[in-house]
Every structure is written in C-alpha cells, then in structure tokens.
Amino acid sequence: MKYPAKAHALKVKSHFLSKNTDKKDENFAFFIAGANAAPYAYCDEFAPLRQNRYFHYLTGIEQIAGAFILFNVANEKLTLFLPNVDEDDIMWSGLPLSKEDALKEFDVDEVYYAKDIETTLKSLKDSNYKIYTTDTDDYAKLPFANYVIPKDPVFFYALDESRLIKDDYEIALMRHAAKITDNCHMAVMSALPIETNETHLHAEFIYHSIRQGSKFQSYDPICCSGPSCGTLHYVKNDDPMDGKTSVLIDAGAEWKCYASDVTRCFPITGKFSTEHLSIYNAVKDMQTQVMENVKPGIHWDDLHFLSHKVLIKHFIDLGLFHNGTAEEIFESGVSVWFYPHGLGHLLGMDTHDVGGHANYDDPNPMLRYLRLRRKLETGMVVTDEPGIYFSPFLIEKITKEQEKYVNKEIVDKYMYIGGVRIEDDILVTKDGYENMTHITSDPYEIEKIVQKGLAKGREGFHVIA
Structure with missing residues (x-):
C-alpha cells in the first residue's frame, strides 16, 4: 500500500478552501520543495538528510534530496519532480530512482525531472494560476521562484490542519515507531551493569533502535541521572552515574518520518527510595487521571489544570505544601516551580507537531509553555507527560507570596531525585483514547526489570572497552 499522498493533498485543498471560499472558482496550485543535501561548513561531508515534513506529507518521500511536488488543485493532479540525474554522481552513489519506479512507488499521477x-x-x-508555496529558501535564485507565492498564512493553516488529524496509514506508522521505542526503553532498563555513565544509556537506546531498522531518532535523546533529572531538556548525556539513585530517559525512535516520544524513569539500585517512589507515584497519578479524561471535545488546558491539581494533592499529603487549601495553593501558581512545562503536545512527523496553537506570551505562567491549546479531536496524537522536578534554579523563582505554601525543609529531602517525568503517546479515538506506548510504567514492574538486569551481571553483556 502506498503512502496516501493524494488523499493528503485533497485534505489540504479542503482546508485551504474553507478559509478562502472566494477562491473556489479560481485556478491555483500548491508547490513544495523537498529538503536539499546540506554540507557541513568547510568540508566535503554532508549532514544526514531530514526531509521537509510538508513535502513528505504530500509525497511520502523520505531520503531523496532535491525533489519537488506540485498539486494542481483545479484538476487534482499530483506531479513529482525528481532531482536531475547527475552522471558523475552515479559512480559514488549508485543509480538514482527512475521516473518509472517513482510512479510505481509513490501515490502521484506523473513524474518529471527538476529541469521541467x-x-x-x-x-x-x-494560465492565471496562483501557485502557493511554503518558502523559496532553497531555490530563491532560480527563475521559477518568481512564479510562486511564498509564506501565505492560509496555506500554512491548511497544511497544519491537515497534518493535525492522522489517517489510518499514519497511525500504523506511529504504532510501529512506538513499538520500536518500547523495545529500546526496555533494553536500557535491562542493561544497568554496563551503564555506568549517561552516555551508555544513550548508546544502548540508539543501538537497539538501529537494530530494529530505525536509523533516525525523533529528537536527541535526553539521558540524565540524579539531580540532572531536574533539567527538562538535558543534553549533556555524559555524566557518571556513580552515587546517584535516579535515571530519566526521554527518547523516541522515528519510523518513516513519523515520531514517537516516550519518557521513563527508574532507580539505579533496582529499588526506588522512599522519596523517589513517592514522587514517581504522584506523577503516575497525574498521568493516569489525565489519560482517563482524554476524549474528543475536551480542552487540553483543562487537562493541564487537572494535572496541577493532582500534583498539589500529593504535595499536601507528603508535607511538601502546607499552610493553605488545595484551591488556594492552585490559585497561587506555586506548583509551576515544580512542574514548569506543559502537560504534553501534538505528535506526528515532528516531535512537537504542528497545529497546537501555542501561546508563549500567555501571562499565566501555568499555561505559557503549553504547546497544545485547543480541544481534542478524533485522530489527534498527543503526548501525556506530566512531571515533577526539584531544581534549585526553579525554586529560586518562588515568590514571597508563594513561599508560605512551600515546606522548604521537606523539599530539601527530595532534591537528590532531580525529577520524574512519565510520557506516553496517546491517540484520541471517537470513544476516548488508545495508548500506543506499551513499555511498563508500573514502578514495581520497573524494579523487577532493573533487578533482573543487575542480577545478570556484567559477564552477561558484551562490553566494548
């Protein structure tokens, strides 16, 4: 079965006309360039190709650089332009895809070369067509750049709204990406005897991803331990893990340009400490209560508020918050400094996928970093990823009005954990949701996995010196 490029083009047409009812009798077309091979500065090596996601949505093409797609809205014909054949490059890279093979492989009506x-x-x-495109960045100096209309906001709206709702083909790709990611997280949890540095966590995940056919990651993995787990987008990934108790790994494999995004936490010793388990269970409850309320029509803001209220209840029970009711503490906004990011985001070809309507200028700090600000619809894929963090940087931001609610003496006892985040990939269905992530998040099952790996010992693993 071919990637449904034609159906995607028709969705874009429908959304475009919904905002441009006056254009129904006009002739217009959509034109998008694929990604070009990008050389590294001052050398003859090239960066790995990351395909333009809008181009991919209308073609299904992953690893062909320098191609273009044209959709004639009037006659609904989809035309692919392959890069011109470079005779000299055949010696180095082999024969390129032919027009005949491209027509068989991709859901297009005709295939030409870029020279056409x-x-x-x-x-x-x-013929008085208006030709809309995203941008002309890769071909601004070529003559045909003068024939197109770049950066039309309605065209972007149409592309984003089309990508927002996944069809069955896309969902199948995302389920497979999630399955690969499940196996990778399982492997990382199981291999602690050979994971004495955060780099080893990173390497273990990538190794098992590639072994399953996923050569690319949805994003650079976040692999942290101890207090570093309180850094949301930690990128260092190379600190030793000796003397620490907690691990947080946020990593997702990509499958045919579609992303997965999963976070798991586990104890280095194989046994959660009292504080670590208390925070883990609080985050688990936040995630579970949100997930149980996922359904078409509910506003993501409301689910985000719910997750904060669950956090506050647990903090009161643990003595971390005091001197106020749950409602007073919620209204103060103090929970933001222990849970500063948004509940989750859209997921698709991009990890933070398009169409979320984020408002990073929102005056409410509880909503400022929320990447999804709309009602859920059937066919959306979102991440459900609440977290709790103990970061000196964040605690310094607690205001004088808020500090009366924080029991700093108790908070200090949790600082060594750094943070806990649990993240699953959720498909919104007509009746509720489907959790596409199947690697366990049960703390006692996680302990058993880690303990089994520890019991196996170093002699059970192949260690590269």
Whole structure:
C-alpha cells in the first residue's frame, strides 16, 4: 500500500478552501520543495538528510534530496519532480530512482525531472494560476521562484490542519515507531551493569533502535541521572552515574518520518527510595487521571489544570505544601516551580507537531509553555507527560507570596531525585483514547526489570572497552 499522498493533498485543498471560499472558482496550485543535501561548513561531508515534513506529507518521500511536488488543485493532479540525474554522481552513489519506479512507488499521477519545473510553472502562471508555496529558501535564485507565492498564512493553516488529524496509514506508522521505542526503553532498563555513565544509556537506546531498522531518532535523546533529572531538556548525556539513585530517559525512535516520544524513569539500585517512589507515584497519578479524561471535545488546558491539581494533592499529603487549601495553593501558581512545562503536545512527523496553537506570551505562567491549546479531536496524537522536578534554579523563582505554601525543609529531602517525568503517546479515538506506548510504567514492574538486569551481571553483556 502506498503512502496516501493524494488523499493528503485533497485534505489540504479542503482546508485551504474553507478559509478562502472566494477562491473556489479560481485556478491555483500548491508547490513544495523537498529538503536539499546540506554540507557541513568547510568540508566535503554532508549532514544526514531530514526531509521537509510538508513535502513528505504530500509525497511520502523520505531520503531523496532535491525533489519537488506540485498539486494542481483545479484538476487534482499530483506531479513529482525528481532531482536531475547527475552522471558523475552515479559512480559514488549508485543509480538514482527512475521516473518509472517513482510512479510505481509513490501515490502521484506523473513524474518529471527538476529541469521541467520552470516550463511547468510558467505554463500555469500564464494560465492565471496562483501557485502557493511554503518558502523559496532553497531555490530563491532560480527563475521559477518568481512564479510562486511564498509564506501565505492560509496555506500554512491548511497544511497544519491537515497534518493535525492522522489517517489510518499514519497511525500504523506511529504504532510501529512506538513499538520500536518500547523495545529500546526496555533494553536500557535491562542493561544497568554496563551503564555506568549517561552516555551508555544513550548508546544502548540508539543501538537497539538501529537494530530494529530505525536509523533516525525523533529528537536527541535526553539521558540524565540524579539531580540532572531536574533539567527538562538535558543534553549533556555524559555524566557518571556513580552515587546517584535516579535515571530519566526521554527518547523516541522515528519510523518513516513519523515520531514517537516516550519518557521513563527508574532507580539505579533496582529499588526506588522512599522519596523517589513517592514522587514517581504522584506523577503516575497525574498521568493516569489525565489519560482517563482524554476524549474528543475536551480542552487540553483543562487537562493541564487537572494535572496541577493532582500534583498539589500529593504535595499536601507528603508535607511538601502546607499552610493553605488545595484551591488556594492552585490559585497561587506555586506548583509551576515544580512542574514548569506543559502537560504534553501534538505528535506526528515532528516531535512537537504542528497545529497546537501555542501561546508563549500567555501571562499565566501555568499555561505559557503549553504547546497544545485547543480541544481534542478524533485522530489527534498527543503526548501525556506530566512531571515533577526539584531544581534549585526553579525554586529560586518562588515568590514571597508563594513561599508560605512551600515546606522548604521537606523539599530539601527530595532534591537528590532531580525529577520524574512519565510520557506516553496517546491517540484520541471517537470513544476516548488508545495508548500506543506499551513499555511498563508500573514502578514495581520497573524494579523487577532493573533487578533482573543487575542480577545478570556484567559477564552477561558484551562490553566494548
């Protein structure tokens, strides 16, 4: 079965016309460039190709650089332009995809080469077509750049709204990405005898991802231990783990340009400490209560508020918050300094996928970093990823009005944990949700996995010196 490029183009047409009802009788087309091979500065090596996601949405093409796609809205014909054949490059890179094979592989109506673009677009322009594109960054100096209309906001709206709702084909790809990611997280939990540095966590995840056919990650893995678990997008990934108790790994494999995004935490010793388990269970409860309320029509803001209220209840029970009711503490906003990020985000071809309507200028700090600000709809895929963090940087931001609610003496006892985040990938269905993530998040099952790996010992693993 081919990637449904034609169906995607028709969705974009529908959303575009919904905002441009006056254009129904006009001739127009959509034109998007694929990614070009990008050289590293001052050398003859190239960066790995990351395909333009809008181009991929209308083609299904992953690893072909320098291609273009044209959708003639009037006759609904989808035309692929392959890069021109470079005879000299065949010796180095082998034969490129032929037009005939491309027509068989991709859901397009016709295939030409890039050398035919100028003639094709000029013909449309001469016929009073308006040709909309995202940008001309990769071909601004070529003549046909003058025939297109870049950066039209309605065109971006149409692309984003189309990508927002996943079809069955896309969901199947995302389920497979999630399955690969499950196995990778399981492998990391199981291999502690050979994981004495955060780099080893990173390496173990990547190794098992590639072994399963996923050569690319949805994002750079976050692999942290101890107090560093309180850094939300930790990128160092190379501190020793000796003397620490907690691990947080946020990593997701990519499958055919579709992302997964999963976070798991586990104890280095194989046994959660009292404080670590208390915070883990609080985050687990936050995630579970949110998940149970996922359904079409509910606003993501409301689920985010719910997760804060669950955090506050647990903090009161643990003595971390005091001197106020749950409602007073919620209204003060103090929970933001222990849970500063948003509940989750849309997921698709991008880890933080398009269409979320985020408002990073929101005056409410509880909502400022929320990447999804709309009602849920059937076919959306979102991450449910609450967290609790003990970061000196964040605690310094607690205001004088808020500090009366914080029992600093108790908070100090939790600082060594750094933070806990649990993240699953959730498909919104017509009746509720489907959790596509299946690696366990039960703390006692996690302990058993880690303990089994520890019992196996170093002699059970192949260690590269």
